[in-house]
Amino acid sequence: MIMQRPTIMQRTALILFYGACLFAITTQAAEAAxxxxxxxxxxxxxxxxxxxxxxxVAIFDSAGQGGGSGVLISSDGYAxxxxxxxxxxxxxxxxxxxxxxxxDAVLVGxxxxxxxxxxxxxxxxxxxxxELGDSDAARQxxxxxxxxxxxxxxxxxxxxxxYGILSxxxxxxxxxxxxxxxxxxxQTDASINPGNSGGPLFDAEGRLIGxxxxxxxxxxxxxxxxxxxxxxxxQIKRFLxxxxxxxxxxxxxxxATVASVEGGRVVVDDLLESSDAYRRxxxxxxxxxxxxxxxxxSANALKNVLGTYPTGWRVPVEFRRxxxxxxxxxxxxxxxxxxxxxxxxxxxxxxxxxxxxxGPKDDKEKKGLPILLPxxxxxxxxxxxxxxxxEKREGFANYWFNRQYQQxxxxxxxxxxxxxxxxxxxxxxxxRQGESVRLVGDEATGEFRSQRGQFxxxxxxxxxxxxxxxxxxxxxxxxxxxxQLLSHGFDGSGEVFYFGQLPFGEDLELHDCLVTFHRxxxxxxxxxxxxxxxxxxxxxxxxxxxPCEVRFSxxxxxxxxxxxxxxxxxxxxxxxxxxxxxxxxQNAQAKEFADE
Amino acid sequence: xxxxxESVTNALxxxxxxxxxxxxxxxxxxxxxxxxxxxxxxxxxxxxxxxxHFDFASVNRYAQQRSVKIYGAGGMRQLEAYQSGMLxxxxxxxxxxxxxxxxxxxxxxxxxxxxxxxxxxVGVDLVAEVALLKIDAEGxxxxxxDLSRTPDVFTGMRLLAFSNLYNVATGDEPVSVLHGSxxxxxxxxxxxGAFATRYRGEVYIVDAATNNxxxxxxxxxxxxxxxxxxxxxxxxxxxxxxxxHYALPWSQVAASVEKIRSGRRDPSSTELSSTAPxxxxxxxxxxxxxxHLLPNVVPRTPPYVDYVTQGSLAQGAGILPDDLxxxxxxxxxxxxxxxxxxxxxxxxxxxxxxxxxxxxQLVEVELKPSxxxx
Numbered sequence: 001m002i003m004q005r006p007t008i009m010q011r012t013a014l015i016l017f018y019g020a021c022l023f024a025i026t027t028q029a030a031e032a033a034x035x036x037x038x039x040x041x042x043x044x045x046x047x048x049x050x051x052x053x054x055x056x057v058a059i060f061d062s063a064g065q066g067g068g069s070g071v072l073i074s075s076d077g078y079a080x081x082x083x084x085x086x087x088x089x090x091x092x093x094x095x096x097x098x099x100x101x102x103x104d105a106v107l108v109g110x111x112x113x114x115x116x117x118x119x120x121x122x123x124x125x126x127x128x129x130x131e132l133g134d135s136d137a138a139r140q141x142x143x144x145x146x147x148x149x150x151x152x153x154x155x156x157x158x159x160x161x162x163y164g165i166l167s168x169x170x171x172x173x174x175x176x177x178x179x180x181x182x183x184x185x186x187q188t189d190a191s192i193n194p195g196n197s198g199g200p201l202f203d204a205e206g207r208l209i210g211x212x213x214x215x216x217x218x219x220x221x222x223x224x225x226x227x228x229x230x231x232x233x234x235q236i237k238r239f240l241x242x243x244x245x246x247x248x249x250x251x252x253x254x255x256a257t258v259a260s261v262e263g264g265r266v267v268v269d270d271l272l273e274s275s276d277a278y279r280r281x282x283x284x285x286x287x288x289x290x291x292x293x294x295x296x297x298s299a300n301a302l303k304n305v306l307g308t309y310p311t312g313w314r315v316p317v318e319f320r321r322x323x324x325x326x327x328x329x330x331x332x333x334x335x336x337x338x339x340x341x342x343x344x345x346x347x348x349x350x351x352x353x354x355x356x357x358x359g360p361k362d363d364k365e366k367k368g369l370p371i372l373l374p375x376x377x378x379x380x381x382x383x384x385x386x387x388x389x390x391e392k393r394e395g396f397a398n399y400w401f402n403r404q405y406q407q408x409x410x411x412x413x414x415x416x417x418x419x420x421x422x423x424x425x426x427x428x429x430x431x432r433q434g435e436s437v438r439l440v441g442d443e444a445t446g447e448f449r450s451q452r453g454q455f456x457x458x459x460x461x462x463x464x465x466x467x468x469x470x471x472x473x474x475x476x477x478x479x480x481x482x483x484q485l486l487s488h489g490f491d492g493s494g495e496v497f498y499f500g501q502l503p504f505g506e507d508l509e510l511h512d513c514l515v516t517f518h519r520x521x522x523x524x525x526x527x528x529x530x531x532x533x534x535x536x537x538x539x540x541x542x543x544x545x546x547p548c549e550v551r552f553s554x555x556x557x558x559x560x561x562x563x564x565x566x567x568x569x570x571x572x573x574x575x576x577x578x579x580x581x582x583x584x585x586q587n588a589q590a591k592e593f594a595d596e
Numbered sequence: 597x598x599x600x601x602e603s604v605t606n607a608l609x610x611x612x613x614x615x616x617x618x619x620x621x622x623x624x625x626x627x628x629x630x631x632x633x634x635x636x637x638x639x640x641x642x643x644x645x646x647x648x649h650f651d652f653a654s655v656n657r658y659a660q661q662r663s664v665k666i667y668g669a670g671g672m673r674q675l676e677a678y679q680s681g682m683l684x685x686x687x688x689x690x691x692x693x694x695x696x697x698x699x700x701x702x703x704x705x706x707x708x709x710x711x712x713x714x715x716x717x718v719g720v721d722l723v724a725e726v727a728l729l730k731i732d733a734e735g736x737x738x739x740x741x742d743l744s745r746t747p748d749v750f751t752g753m754r755l756l757a758f759s760n761l762y763n764v765a766t767g768d769e770p771v772s773v774l775h776g777s778x779x780x781x782x783x784x785x786x787x788x789g790a791f792a793t794r795y796r797g798e799v800y801i802v803d804a805a806t807n808n809x810x811x812x813x814x815x816x817x818x819x820x821x822x823x824x825x826x827x828x829x830x831x832x833x834x835x836x837x838x839x840x841h842y843a844l845p846w847s848q849v850a851a852s853v854e855k856i857r858s859g860r861r862d863p864s865s866t867e868l869s870s871t872a873p874x875x876x877x878x879x880x881x882x883x884x885x886x887x888h889l890l891p892n893v894v895p896r897t898p899p900y901v902d903y904v905t906q907g908s909l910a911q912g913a914g915i916l917p918d919d920l921x922x923x924x925x926x927x928x929x930x931x932x933x934x935x936x937x938x939x940x941x942x943x944x945x946x947x948x949x950x951x952x953x954x955x956x957q958l959v960e961v962e963l964k965p966s967x968x969x970x
Binding site: 139140141164165167168170171172173187189216224225226227260264297298300301 | 652653656710761762764765766767768769770771772773774775776804805806808839
């Protein structure tokens with residue numbers, strides 16, 4: 001048998017030879033056809049996926065009944081996910097990372113309208129964190145990567161990677177039910193399935209540009225049909241400090257409604273006279289040209305961009321009346337009334353809808369995928385590590401985090417408690433006209449003298465709505481609140497919380513904002529985000545009125561701390577007074593000195 | 597040849613085992629397999645380079661300028677009042693999928709730049725389910741996809757699909773774009789609800805979820821922006837029940853559009869336009885054609901064939917009693933009255949294309965009166 005083989009062998013050998021030649025040719029051709037860049041791109045993609053896999057979180061509720069995905073954004077463990085993922089988990093949850101370890105995590109902040117939640121993983125200070133990208137720079141057609149835990153597949157928490165392109169940008173998706181509005185979101189054809197909710201959308205370089213949370217499904221049950229939506233990271237950036245403050249944050253309204261008219265113009269067709277937009281000069285029939293730096297060509301465009309701002313934010317608005325152009329910084333009001341968000345959340349908790357992801361239209365298919373079983377969850381004891389970083393308070397997701405920020409502000413602010421609460425404070429100054437100005441105050445009284453006149457106030461209970469001086473918006477009350485904060489800190493009576501960062505001042509720079517409620521008035525105190533100095537305040541005597549605004553600058557040593565030596569008092573768009581302090585004094589004779 | 601054989605022997609000498617034992621042959625097979633793998637890699641690498649060269653922004657711009665959104669009838673649950681389409685002529689012809697959205701013979705067409713027009717239905721190809729609309733862009737030369745293109749289509753090629761699926765793109769937003777590959781070229785064996793699709797020809801099966809609500813009529817392009825096909829409606833495989841994502845080949849789209857346009861004596865005129873098209877002096881009649889419909893018993897009597905005259909044109913062409921006349925010369929005929937109206941547009945001696953539904957099958961028959969002059 002063997003002896004007869006050679007001819008066959010020779011034939012096969014011939015084939016082999018041809019094959020070898022072909023191999024040589026094709027290898028060469030392959031090298032020629034696929035330039036080094038292709039392999040480099042591939043290697044780069046693998047490296048990117050390797051890196052971002054470490055940053056992706058698999059989230060489970062404590063009872064192991066459901067979950068979703070998330071993404072780490074800081075090395076101390078802050079992670080983003082969806083409201084509709086975190087909310088059913090309650091305060092404590094378990095988070096798995098690609099290293100195969102399970103970490104305790106605590107709820108920090110909630111944005112029910114924007115479907116965002118901030119949680120904090122505990123137990124490490126060196127978590128691998130994602131780099132935040134710029135979602136406004138993302139373009140239709142860009143390659144994107146989606147990581148997460150679809151169908152809660154990964155037992156070892158190694159995230160599932162899917163890829164696609166951005167099918168659309170600046171999309172608007174109507175609220176599902178009463179909450180969960182996706183404004184200015186990103187649309188992708190990368191597979192997003194139940195369990196991907198809350199997970200990251202990365203650009204091709206591995207920068208975080210969105211949080212996935214929603215898909216269009218309709219007739220097909222809850223599986224990917226090539227249409228997924230992600231909340232843009234630029235929206236989340238605005239809310240981030242508010243979420244870190246442990247708050248239940250709200251979105252905003254302009255106080256005006258608009259309609260599209262021909263020629264791509266947007267006309268104001270209704271307006272609340274109590275709104276800041278009205279006070280800043282916007283009127284019925286004006287054409288809105290731009291909002292927050294974005295040109296408007298349709299009513300939808302305004303709805304879209306408005307949905308990305310938190311309440312209290314000041315946004316540059318451009319509008320036209322006849323041929324005149326106007327520009328104003330308009331403060332946005334809350335979208336929901338006080339307590340409304342809480343009751344909406346409570347209602348949602350009673351009927352644990354969706355949840356994964358919140359398909360708006362497919363109620364019939366709701367039971368499709370048991371990612372979250374609305375069974376009676378066993379009462380599970382909160383882990384000790386979580387207990388230590390949680391404090392319940394109405395209107396907050398986790399007040400413990402708010403308290404941390406308050407303390408941080410107090411520690412870094414060099415004006416903090418530098419006044420003696422037991423003594424009156426006298427301030428002698430010179431205004432821009434060279435006239436002398438005097439401000440005297442103690443716990444119960446306030447007095448202001450300038451060339452405009454002499455004004456007194458006695459403080460008993462709530463501030464009078466007409467507290468003087470007239471045309472200042474209540475400067476006597478504002479200076480009393482300033483003195484109160486600088487002498488008592490948080491020990492004074494009234495409610496205090498850290499709001500997060502808000503734009504303040506001429507150039508709308510972000511400042512840390514502390515809110516106090518005292519004597520019936522709400523006050524915003526603005527702290528320089530870097531140095532910690534108290535650089536401004538706004539005292540609101542009524543919701544539908546401009547606040548009395550004071551800007552502090554020119555800080556100089558005084559006693560153990562620093563005090564501002566320039567005050568700029570504004571009401572609405574006009575300056576009430578601006579003065580340079582000659583000296584502060586806090587002695588028992590202050591009264592006499594003031595009465596000279 | 598001897599030289600070659602010699603070389604072969606030389607080449608083989610370092611592998612003595614090959615000449616003796618079975619395992620050696622296995623090794624040889626492995627080597628062959630490796631060669632195939634190498635060839636495969638070569639091809640894959642080729643695709644990769646092709647992909648690297650495309651400039652998405654310009655392809656996107658090109659396709660967006662030629663894609664349209666269409667809004668019309670519907671709006672009830674699971675009957676969307678919107679779909680997609682594409683410009684196919686500089687004077688404003690829009691090809692799209694024939695559907696209920698076009699039920700009112702006109703629909704709003706929104707161009708890529710947000711401009712809105714009223715599009716009138718020029719005609720439909722009921723078999724391929726292609727409809728042709730015409731917008732009046734007032735003499736403007738519109739950018740359009742070239743119907744005469746014969747694209748290079750092969751399984752595995754990468755594709756982009758442009759459509760307004762789920763009506764995500766409202767107002768003047770650009771339509772959505774999905775990416776995918778051509779999975780297969782195969783005859784369509786699908787159903788919509790309980791009914792089999794009419795078109796049975798070859799279609800392009802795509803691995804991306806292209807065929808969603810509102811996507812029908814959208815365009816499938818290659819990575820250079822060349823049109824490959826028109827996205828179909830939402831259908832399921834008759835075999836597995838899985839949702840099938842497919843597109844009608846470009847050649848079929850072109851043929852359908854051509855059929856619709858040539859089915860009209862004046863492609864730019866429509867029956868709805870105020871200036872009535874010229875009617876033939878002696879129009880075709882039921883008697884001349886040799887088939888008769890059920891009498892008008894209700895206001896909208898469906899045009900079922902009642903009987904066929906012996907030895908008539910109709911009998912010769914194969915029309916049978918109980919056939920439902922869906923269209924005459926490209927005009928949709930929903931009622932007996934509409935058949936009469938359609939016939940009034942056809943001259944007595946003219947050739948006539950009749951589309952009929954028989955059981956579940958669409959049948960097109962041609963009546964050629966010239967053969968039997970009265």
